[in-house]
Amino acid sequence: MHQSHPQTTNAAVQQLHDSVLAFLQENVPGAVISSHIDYDFPLFILEKSHTIDALAALKSAQSMEFSFLTTMCGIHYPENKGAEFALMYQLHNMPLNKRIRIKTFMASNDLTMPTVTHIWRASNWMEREAFDFYGFRFSGHPDLRRILNMDEMTYHPLRKEYPLEDAGRHDKEDKYFGR
Amino acid sequence: MSINVNIREEFKPEGLEGAGFFATSLDKVVGLARANSLWPLPFATSCCGIEFMATMASHYDLARFGSERLSFSPRQADLLMVMGTISKKMGPILRQVYEQMAEPKWVLSMGACASTGGIFDTYSVLQGIDRIIPVDVYIPGCPPRPEQVLDGILKIQELARNEGVQRRKSPEYKAMLDQYGLQ
Numbered sequence: 001m002h003q004s005h006p007q008t009t010n011a012a013v014q015q016l017h018d019s020v021l022a023f024l025q026e027n028v029p030g031a032v033i034s035s036h037i038d039y040d041f042p043l044f045i046l047e048k049s050h051t052i053d054a055l056a057a058l059k060s061a062q063s064m065e066f067s068f069l070t071t072m073c074g075i076h077y078p079e080n081k082g083a084e085f086a087l088m089y090q091l092h093n094m095p096l097n098k099r100i101r102i103k104t105f106m107a108s109n110d111l112t113m114p115t116v117t118h119i120w121r122a123s124n125w126m127e128r129e130a131f132d133f134y135g136f137r138f139s140g141h142p143d144l145r146r147i148l149n150m151d152e153m154t155y156h157p158l159r160k161e162y163p164l165e166d167a168g169r170h171d172k173e174d175k176y177f178g179r
Numbered sequence: 180m181s182i183n184v185n186i187r188e189e190f191k192p193e194g195l196e197g198a199g200f201f202a203t204s205l206d207k208v209v210g211l212a213r214a215n216s217l218w219p220l221p222f223a224t225s226c227c228g229i230e231f232m233a234t235m236a237s238h239y240d241l242a243r244f245g246s247e248r249l250s251f252s253p254r255q256a257d258l259l260m261v262m263g264t265i266s267k268k269m270g271p272i273l274r275q276v277y278e279q280m281a282e283p284k285w286v287l288s289m290g291a292c293a294s295t296g297g298i299f300d301t302y303s304v305l306q307g308i309d310r311i312i313p314v315d316v317y318i319p320g321c322p323p324r325p326e327q328v329l330d331g332i333l334k335i336q337e338l339a340r341n342e343g344v345q346r347r348k349s350p351e352y353k354a355m356l357d358q359y360g361l362q
Contacts, residue, residue, distance in 0.1 A: 149303060150268040157302045165300075 010040060016098050017042035023064055028054045043101045051087075051104040052114045058091060058100075059119055066091035066100065069120035072127070074134035075103075078160045084108040085134065089116070115141040133158035190214075190340060206343045213257070213283065214340040215245040217332070220256035222276060224263030227290040227322040231262050234325040244332055253279040258335060259312075262322075264292040265305045277312045278361065282347045285335050288314045289328060291321040313359060 017037055024032050024044065031050035036043055046054055058066040068091070075086040083105035090101050106113070115138040116123045127138045128147040135156040138144055146153065155162075190211065194203030219241075223231055235241050235249070250256035253276045265273055277286070288308055291297030294317045296306035308314060315338055318331040346352055356362065 148268075150266075150270075153302075 013037055013040050013042060016100065020044065020058070020064070020100055023057075023061065024054055027057050027061065038101070041099065041101050043103060046102055046104045048104045048106050048113070051102070052116065052119075055089060055091075055102065055116055056119050058102075064093070065095060066093050066098075068092040068094050069116070069122050069126075070099070072116075072123060072130070074130040074136055074158070076134060076158065076160045080105070082107055085111055085136070087113060087130065087136065111135055112137045112139055114139050117141055132156070135159070209344050210340040210342065214336040217244075217246045217258045217285075217335065217339065218248050218250040218256050219246050219258040219260050219287075219332075220250050220253055220276070220280070222259060222261045222263075222273065224265065224269070225292065227262035227293065230322045230325055231260065231289065231328060234328040239325040239329060241329065241332065244329070244336065246332060253277075254281060256280055257284060257339075258332075259284065259286045260289060261286065261293045261308050262289040264297065264299055265308055266303050267305050268303070270305050270311050273308060274311050274361075283339070283342070285315045285338060286312060287316045287318065287331050287335055289318045289331065290323055291319065294319070297321060311359065312361070313355060 014037065017035065020042060021032065021035050021044070024046075028050050031046050031054045033045045033047055035045065044054075058064045070090040070092045072087065072089045075088060076084060077086065078084055085108060086103050086105045088101060088103050090099065092099050104113075111134075113136055115127060117127065117138075117140070124142065125147055127136070127141055128143070128145060130136045131138065131141075131144055132146040132149050133156055145151070149157065192203045192207035192211065194201055194207070196202075221228065221231060233239060241247065246258075253259070257280075259277055259280060261273065277284070286308075288294045292299060292304075293308050294314075296304050298321075300306070305311070316331050316334045318327050320327055323331075
């Protein structure tokens with residue numbers, strides 16, 4: 001499912017990729033499924049059950065020090081059967097200004113993921129957003145409510161499973177606009 | 180640029196005039212007073228709000244029409260000006276603001292978003308504020324020019340001038356509020 005992305009020639013990025021990969025393979029064995037460099041960004045696809053351990057290690061290890069969670073979000077790949085949903089974490093090593101991206105895939109009937117609020121408190125609202133828009137359940141989250149949509153909403157609107165527009169609508173036909 | 184609006188002559192009500200006095204009905208006096216001293220509550224959420232700021236500033240000068248005093252408390256406002264995209268989540272807040280205003284009150288919906296949802300035909304945006312509160316005047320445009328805002332305010336003034344003191348107590352008015360579930 002991963003198309004060929006333009007490969008970078010930046011040696012520093014390649015070195016960052018190699019060092020993080022070696023760190024993960026040594027400290028969280030079995031976590032890395034695959035990795036590549038995506039638009040100057042080292043990207044690591046992790047096993048779901050090892051993801052939290054890997055994230056915690058990347059933050060706490062002296063050699064890594066990814067102390068800042070820049071962003072995280074949910075993604076829906078409806079055509080990727082068996083692993084339709086993904087969570088993406090983007091980490092930043094502030095002292096060295098190094099950035100990496102972590103992805104983990106899960107099936108649509110298993111959207112429960114442990115929270116990372118105890119690792120980065122910034123993830124509190126980001127996880128609420130991922131819950132709001134995609135329906136991920138973050139176990140251990142202190143306050144898992146919708147954050148942007150109205151509480152009465154009964155669905156998760158950014159899933160790619162809804163028609164763009166109600167096919168029964170007639171109020172926007174050309175004849176009403178003189179076209 | 181000069182716009183000559185001779186309010187005094189144009190809107191002078193029918194009545195008896197003599198040396199030092201002018202007699203007319205109470206309805207008309209109250210209408211004149213209300214129309215020329217509207218206190219708007221600006222509920223501005225996006226670009227329409229910017230056009231409204233231009234309308235309030237010296238060039239277009241809404242103060243010429245008796246509305247120089249914006250009220251940021253709904254309790255003292257006569258006119259709710261809704262300017263911009265209203266999300267469904269903001270709907271109950273807008274409704275609460277409307278409910279807090281004292282009678283008589285008018286609502287002006289400025290621009291495509293407030294009136295119909297505009298280009299934001301999507302799950303999170305209210306498709307027109309008239310789904311939750313009654314609207315007196317709609318201003319079309321995306322965003323409307325300040326001249327259109329002035330025209331909308333003048334239309335509100337016309338409503339205020341001619342509505343009379345009994346309308347808000349009429350069964351028709353109550354029935355209209357009931358449609359919206361308001362009291």
